[in-house]
Amino acid sequence: MSSKNLDFGTFAQDVMLGLSASPKSLPSKYFYNSKGDKLFQQIMALPEYYLTKKEFEIFETQYESILEPVLNLGQSFNLVELGAGDGLKTKILLKYLKDIKADFQYFPIDFSGSVLQELKESLHSDFPELSVTCIEDTYRGSLVKRLWDNGKPNLILFLGSNLGNFSLKEAYDILDHLKIGATHGDFVLIGIDLKKDPQTILDAYHDSKGITRDFNLNLLDRINQELDGDIDVNSFKHWPCYDPVSGECRSYLVSLQEQTINLKALDQSFHFEAFEPIFTEISKKYSLSEIDRLAEKGGFVPVQNFTDSENYFADVLWR
Numbered sequence: 103m104s105s106k107n108l109d110f111g112t113f114a115q116d117v118m119l120g121l122s123a124s125p126k127s128l129p130s131k132y133f134y135n136s137k138g139d140k141l142f143q144q145i146m147a148l149p150e151y152y153l154t155k156k157e158f159e160i161f162e163t164q165y166e167s168i169l170e171p172v173l174n175l176g177q178s179f180n181l182v183e184l185g186a187g188d189g190l191k192t193k194i195l196l197k198y199l200k201d202i203k204a205d206f207q208y209f210p211i212d213f214s215g216s217v218l219q220e221l222k223e224s225l226h227s228d229f230p231e232l233s234v235t236c237i238e239d240t241y242r243g244s245l246v247k248r249l250w251d252n253g254k255p256n257l258i259l260f261l262g263s264n265l266g267n268f269s270l271k272e273a274y275d276i277l278d279h280l281k282i283g284a285t286h287g288d289f290v291l292i293g294i295d296l297k298k299d300p301q302t303i304l305d306a307y308h309d310s311k312g313i314t315r316d317f318n319l320n321l322l323d324r325i326n327q328e329l330d331g332d333i334d335v336n337s338f339k340h341w342p343c344y345d346p347v348s349g350e351c352r353s354y355l356v357s358l359q360e361q362t363i364n365l366k367a368l369d370q371s372f373h374f375e376a377f378e379p380i381f382t383e384i385s386k387k388y389s390l391s392e393i394d395r396l397a398e399k400g401g402f403v404p405v406q407n408f409t410d411s412e413n414y415f416a417d418v419l420w421r
């Protein structure tokens with residue numbers, strides 16, 4: 103690889119690394135360009151994709167209990183949200199905090215600039231008085247910089263099963279990052295998808311309308327657009343599979359034929375054997391006892407678990 107190629111930026115580098123590796127992989131954070139953001143909005147509205155609905159139910163029915171511990175501190179605080187997205191669930195908290203005239207600032211963080219821009223506009227119209235500071239960054243990047251740190255305690259939200267995008271090992275690394283700055287008696291609220299009937303889980307990643315398929319294939323579209331690629335996206339098959347032991351739902355793009363793809367911007371081609379997969383995403387599920395172990399080994403003290411009526415999803419509050 104010539105040094106010129108290293109200058110293309112992180113997406114180019116990660117694609118280069120991922121497609122050169124064996125087995126091939128691509129980081130799931132690159133799903134979220136403007137087309138991917140729209141597809142994810144459609145995924146959240148799918149009947150099969152229970153995660154968003156269940157977490158919304160938890161917020162709608164238990165927002166007072168969720169906020170009680172941080173409000174009991176009796177002082178001004180920061181509400182920090184990693185991977186804020188459309189903020190739909192958080193708006194339930196914001197509405198309540200506004201109604202009780204709580205003193206706080208909101209720091210939504212997202213890797214997608216287009217998502218943040220939309221969030222900013224919708225917050226401005228729904229909560230004109232609210233102090234909002236948007237941060238465009240990755241989870242780790244934002245946790246290292248901690249731009250929200252003004253000496254006040256924080257309630258850090260990490261919702262939507264976003265932690266599920268990491269393997270167990272990586273999840274502990276994220277928790278380490280969370281802990282480093284948690285020096286003001288901070289709370290974290292983590293949304294975690296629970297282990298359940300494997301069919302229910304698989305269906306959520308293999309919806310009947312094929313939106314999740316398009317979402318996965320959008321990675322290849324994005325490579326074509328941004329790295330001047332010639333990939334025939336229809337020569338790849340969306341293949342999610344769920345392992346009930348690890349709780350990992352893993353998504354792949356499987357090349358249906360032997361082929362070579364060319365990425366002009368990288369001045370590189372990549373060969374695929376017939377049925378060679380690209381690993382694109384992990385969506386890990388936990389049991390409640392695994393979550394307790396996660397807290398303990400991660401150095402957090404569980405405060406309270408909030409679950410929906412069917413025990414599909416949990417929002418766990420730790421300190």
Ligand code: AVJ
Binds near residue numbers: 145262267307317383
């Ligand atoms: C946004 C990471 C929580 O893993 O369930 C949805 C993304 N991928 N359908 C998830 C996703 C396929 C989602 N997270």
